[in-house]
Amino acid sequence: ITYRVTAGAVPMQGQTGILVSFEDITPMEQAGQMRRDFVANVSHELRTPLTALLGFIETLQGPARNDVKAQERFLGIMGAEAERMNRLVSDLLSLSRVEAEERVRPADSVDLGTVIQQTRHSLAQLAEEAGIEMSLHLPPEPVVVPGDPDQLRQVLTNLVENALKYSGKGTFVRMSLGIPDYETRLRGLGVRIEVSDTGPGIDAVHLPRLTERFYRVDSHRSRELGGTGLGLAIVKHIVNRHRGRLQVDSQIGKGTTFTVILPMDRRPE
Ligand code: ADP
Numbered sequence: 001i002t003y004r005v006t007a008g009a010v011p012m013q014g015q016t017g018i019l020v021s022f023e024d025i026t027p028m029e030q031a032g033q034m035r036r037d038f039v040a041n042v043s044h045e046l047r048t049p050l051t052a053l054l055g056f057i058e059t060l061q062g063p064a065r066n067d068v069k070a071q072e073r074f075l076g077i078m079g080a081e082a083e084r085m086n087r088l089v090s091d092l093l094s095l096s097r098v099e100a101e102e103r104v105r106p107a108d109s110v111d112l113g114t115v116i117q118q119t120r121h122s123l124a125q126l127a128e129e130a131g132i133e134m135s136l137h138l139p140p141e142p143v144v145v146p147g148d149p150d151q152l153r154q155v156l157t158n159l160v161e162n163a164l165k166y167s168g169k170g171t172f173v174r175m176s177l178g179i180p181d182y183e184t185r186l187r188g189l190g191v192r193i194e195v196s197d198t199g200p201g202i203d204a205v206h207l208p209r210l211t212e213r214f215y216r217v218d219s220h221r222s223r224e225l226g227g228t229g230l231g232l233a234i235v236k237h238i239v240n241r242h243r244g245r246l247q248v249d250s251q252i253g254k255g256t257t258f259t260v261i262l263p264m265d266r267r268p269e
Pocket of ligand 1: 158162163166167197199200201202210211215216217218222223226227228229230231232233256
């Protein structure tokens with residue numbers, strides 16, 4: 001806890017008194033510290049690919065000037081590093097956008113079944129390349145919630161991309177949509193979107209911190225797979241904006257399930 005202590009002389013019944021005030025500035029200190037940590041993290045994340053690029057440029061200008069084979073190889077690596085920076089910058093922009101909009105209620109209505117099908121469609125090739133079978137479980141009727149379709153698509157995309165990234169060949173990824181029963185809807189709660197995988201699972205100690213910016217269970221593996229460490233932070237902000245809840249259940253060796261619970265449009269008649 002950090003206090004700001006101020007003291008001064010004040011007139012008191014003809015005498016001089018001393019007034020001491022204690023102000024708890026812990027929240028401000030913490031916010032300042034978080035901002036500083038964030039800037040330090042961003043700088044570090046950008047500097048790593050930048051240093052690699054500068055190193056390769058120097059090599060291409062010097063020792064590898066006449067080596068066509070080496071040039072080709074280095075340009076390939078440079079392209080991958082530039083892509084990494086590009087991903088990081090677009091995730092940072094998404095994060096700042098969703099943060100800015102967090103207090104604005106989404107005005108549109110979204111058919112979740114359609115969003116889930118679109119996500120599956122756009123990630124089908126990635127799943128095939130990874131050797132992972134994706135399945136969908138949707139109710140027959142449309143499920144409509146108040147929301148921002150692009151943002152909800154981003155939630156699904158980030159969760160499924162993670163499932164595909166971290167689960168190995170031969171595993172399964174399942175997307176499902178569950179409608180709440182009458183009681184649950186009366187409480188204004190409800191639709192459950194689940195993304196489950198049969199991948200490696202996440203140790204329980206990490207679960208509470210997964211949505212922190214740049215938090216990764218295995219940094220090396222995340223970077224190798226093109227992760228920025230921001231995907232779940234973005235998911236969390238979008239879910240908050242929709243007044244929803246994000247849950248994660250995981251068992252080492254068995255797999256992981258991310259559940260997004262969103263309030264429904266209207267209470268049932
Ligand atoms: P990243 O860009 O590193 O994937 P995220 O914020 O999306 O960042 O996820 C944070 C971390 O959570 C990941 O680095 C990974 O360690 C872990 N993680 C997320 N989803 C899964 C999953 N389905 N299976 C195993 N680990 C996961």
